[in-house]
Structures are given as structure tokens and as C-alpha cells.
Amino acid sequence: MDNGKREAGLKGLASVLLEKGTIESDWLPAFNAVPRDVFLPTRVWPGIADGTKQAAAIDRTNDPERWFEAVYSDIPLTTQWDEGRHSGDDVGITPTSSNSLPTMVFTMLKDLDVQLGHQVMEIGTGTGWNAGLLAHRVGATNVTTIEYDPDVARDGAANLLALGIQPNLVVGDGRRGHPRPRPYDRVIATCSVGSVPYEWVEQTRAGGVIVAPWGPTYGGEGVVRLTVRESGVAEGRFTRSSAFMRMRQQRPDRPPHHLYLRGEPWPAGGVMSKTSLSPARVGGWIEQFAVGVLVAGAFWRTERYQDGSYTLWVYSLDTKSWASADYEPGADDFEIVQAGPRRLWDEIESAYDWWQEHGTPGFDRFGLTVGKTGQTVWLDTPDRLVALIPHH
Structure with a gap:
């Protein structure tokens, strides 16, 4: 050049x-x-x-x-x-x-x-x-x-x-x-992580800074800026959204669709219901982040159709639970099917309601604390715990 x-x-x-x-x-x-x-x-x-x-x-x-x-x-x-x-x-x-x-x-x-x-x-x-x-x-x-x-x-x-x-x-x-x-x-x-390795904290001096993209398994991700304390804990807020490739050793193993429905005729052992919460309303980046923090061990895929409708599939990593939500443009309510010990759509609705009730916080209101045994996600201040996430 x-x-x-x-x-x-x-x-x-x-x-x-x-x-x-x-x-x-x-x-x-x-x-x-x-x-x-x-x-x-x-x-x-x-x-x-x-x-x-x-x-x-x-x-x-x-x-x-x-x-x-x-x-x-x-x-x-x-x-x-x-x-x-x-x-x-x-x-x-x-x-x-x-x-x-x-x-x-x-x-x-x-x-x-x-x-x-x-x-x-x-x-x-x-x-x-x-x-x-x-x-x-x-x-x-x-x-x-x-x-x-x-x-x-x-x-x-x-x-x-x-x-x-x-x-x-x-x-x-x-x-x-x-x-x-x-x-x-x-x-x-x-690269992004779902768990900040504690080795990084141990190898950083007190007062030192760790900057990393962090996101839950479900989706959504933001850059977190942590300061290492004398106590050996690292703590800080998210500064902005991000979308990085996941660290290879922390990529979750997302099982294929067929392991969930197991070839059974529809609704494949699931319970059918209706919801007024559109699947589209939980698809934004910050919405995925908030849902993912509260709905652990879950991931999603979409099955799209030519008329603009789609099915949002939600799965637990252990293959024991799944849910589907059918989106249709202009609809007021949406068909839901849930199967397994976890009612994953109910969990998503509860997480979304929590996010709404707290003023639809953006990334900058969330924070992370990393210690030897795990990490906690908090809102506004470290004492307002949102979720405890073990190291993996």
C-alpha cells in the first residue's frame, strides 16, 4: 500500500x-x-x-x-x-x-x-x-x-x-x-466473557483496572470497568453496550433443537397458553441482557417465516426445558408452549417485568462485583443485588 x-x-x-x-x-x-x-x-x-x-x-x-x-x-x-x-x-x-x-x-x-x-x-x-x-x-x-x-x-x-x-x-x-x-x-x-476469571483479579494490583466485555448466556453484552480493591474483590459499572466474540473456553454448548422435542407430536409434551408480551419486546440488546442476568442457563433461537412472523424458541442448557413463543405482526396476544421443569417463558416475563418496574435501566446502571467464589450483578449500587453468578 x-x-x-x-x-x-x-x-x-x-x-x-x-x-x-x-x-x-x-x-x-x-x-x-x-x-x-x-x-x-x-x-x-x-x-x-x-x-x-x-x-x-x-x-x-x-x-x-x-x-x-x-x-x-x-x-x-x-x-x-x-x-x-x-x-x-x-x-x-x-x-x-x-x-x-x-x-x-x-x-x-x-x-x-x-x-x-x-x-x-x-x-x-x-x-x-x-x-x-x-x-x-x-x-x-x-x-x-x-x-x-x-x-x-x-x-x-x-x-x-x-x-x-x-x-x-x-x-x-x-x-x-x-x-x-x-x-x-x-x-x-x-473477547467477551460470561465469567470474569478470578486469576485476572489476582494478577492485578490493588487500584488497578480490568476492562472486559461481559454478557450472560442468553444474550446482550456490555463493557464493564472493574477496579481491584485491597480486599481482592474487583468491582465496577458497565460503561456501554458491546458485541464481541466469546472467549473460546467460555462458549456455551448449545444443544440442537431435536434434543428438546424428542420427535414427539406437537405440542411435544408442552403446555399451551397465551401471552400479551410480544416476543419482539424482549429482543433488544439491553432487554436480552436484563433477561439473561435473571434467567440463567438459557439461550434462544428464532425460526422465521416469509410473512414476517417467527417462532422464538427458548431452551435450557441442560436440555430438560424449552418454550416457544409465536410472533405475528399486529397481534395483541401470542401463543406460548412451555415444557419441562422450568417454565422458561414465565421466567422471561418475570425478568422483563422486573426491568420495566426498575425504569428500563440501560447498561450504565448495571454493575459487576467479582470475588473468589463468583460474581454478582447489581443495579445502581453494589448492595442492590440482581443476580449471583458462579464462576465457570
Whole structure:
């Protein structure tokens, strides 16, 4: 890539981020010194800024102009599908590595509040761009970055080396962190978790900060900023919504549909009823988060039809319970079927009612406390417990 195109791309994206207020001026030297294009492979799958969908691959060899435009746009770029097993131009099943949305990268770095000389641990090297930005800020020898996938780690290391940046890159299980002679001042995860590993807390000094995307199994996710206390507890609020790939070791095993209905004729042992709560009203990101915090061990899928209607299926991870909710545009009530020891739709309704009764709180009203035995989600203040979630 010629320097003129790179400089124009950097200038254009910086202007967008500055106008949005998502990059601070003190990060501009790192932004310019660690150009995003160095960290992208020949093929990328562009995403959209406010969603989780990706388009077909753009190949730099065949279409360098579109590739360059995507790289210097404020969009996420998927770089690997299905742990490297997918090689086609269309999207795969599960995205497993990416170069994150620049707005999210720099707002999370703002949350991290990293300063010159800080010891920083990053969980999820990926393409290496975030590690490179941190290294420019605090010095490469002060950055430890951990990547689970050896192939992703190899490519990330090569990208960093192309700019002469050599942090301490560890191939290993990010849940375990990586202890150093002295504790970290800052820890940042570039993958989402449903449980903040306590090892991260133990490896962070008192007063240190942990920034990570966190979300329940059901859905919804936000960035949480935790401060480690002298007591060994980490506590803090959520700062914004997010949509990151789940840490591989914490991905829940979502059993297939047939294990629930077991081939029985409809309603497959379920109890039929009606509800006035539209399935569409519990589908938003913050609604999913609130429901997921209160309805543990559950997940959902949708079955969509040509007329705009759909069935929302909700399942328990243990395969013992399920529910279906049939959505029809313009309907006032909706057919529900529930089976198993848990009445999952009833649980969802109760969670949604709780969220409504508390003023439909956004992410910034929720907080998280992480201790040795588990984590608690709270609303407004740590003493207002919403849910207790054990470590896993």
C-alpha cells in the first residue's frame, strides 16, 4: 500500500472518530504510528457498526480499493471463521477472530485509562492491532498479550513485527492470565466473557483496572470497568453496550433443537397458553441482557417465516426445558408452549417485568462485583443485588 493512500485513510478515519468523540487526541500518535492496514490479511469480511452481521469477503488482491475503504472505515472486520476451518468467500458459521470496530477499540482504551509505564495484560491478541496501540503507549516490554489460537498468534506476531513491535506474546489459555514478577496495572479483554476469571483479579494490583466485555448466556453484552480493591474483590459499572466474540473456553454448548422435542407430536409434551408480551419486546440488546442476568442457563433461537412472523424458541442448557413463543405482526396476544421443569417463558416475563418496574435501566446502571467464589450483578449500587453468578 502506498504511503499516500495510507495517510489519506488514517486522516479520514481519525476525522470520523474525532467527530464521534470516540477517540481522545492523546491516542492519535498511536493511531497514526500503528496503522490498521498492517494488521489485516488479504481477505476480510466487513461487518456493520451497530450489529453482528458480516458481508462476503473482500479480497485485497482482486479489489484493493474496496479492501482499503473497508480497512479505514469505522466497522469491524472478521478475519477468521470457525477456528480457521472455513475458507470460502461467504460467511462461515461462527466468527472466531477479528479486527474490532475502531470506535469500540478506542472507547475501551479510554475506559482502561492506561498511562506511560503501566504493566498491561491483554486477553485476545487477534490481529495484534490493539496490542500494537498499547505498546506504542506504554512500551512493548510492558505489554503481555495472550492468544489461544496458535495460527492467530503467529499472524498477530508477524503483523506487530512488521512495525518493529515485540510485546510479550503468549500462546495459551487467556482465562489463566500470565503472572509476572509484579502485578499488572491494567488488564483488557478483547473477547467477551460470561465469567470474569478470578486469576485476572489476582494478577492485578490493588487500584488497578480490568476492562472486559461481559454478557450472560442468553444474550446482550456490555463493557464493564472493574477496579481491584485491597480486599481482592474487583468491582465496577458497565460503561456501554458491546458485541464481541466469546472467549473460546467460555462458549456455551448449545444443544440442537431435536434434543428438546424428542420427535414427539406437537405440542411435544408442552403446555399451551397465551401471552400479551410480544416476543419482539424482549429482543433488544439491553432487554436480552436484563433477561439473561435473571434467567440463567438459557439461550434462544428464532425460526422465521416469509410473512414476517417467527417462532422464538427458548431452551435450557441442560436440555430438560424449552418454550416457544409465536410472533405475528399486529397481534395483541401470542401463543406460548412451555415444557419441562422450568417454565422458561414465565421466567422471561418475570425478568422483563422486573426491568420495566426498575425504569428500563440501560447498561450504565448495571454493575459487576467479582470475588473468589463468583460474581454478582447489581443495579445502581453494589448492595442492590440482581443476580449471583458462579464462576465457570
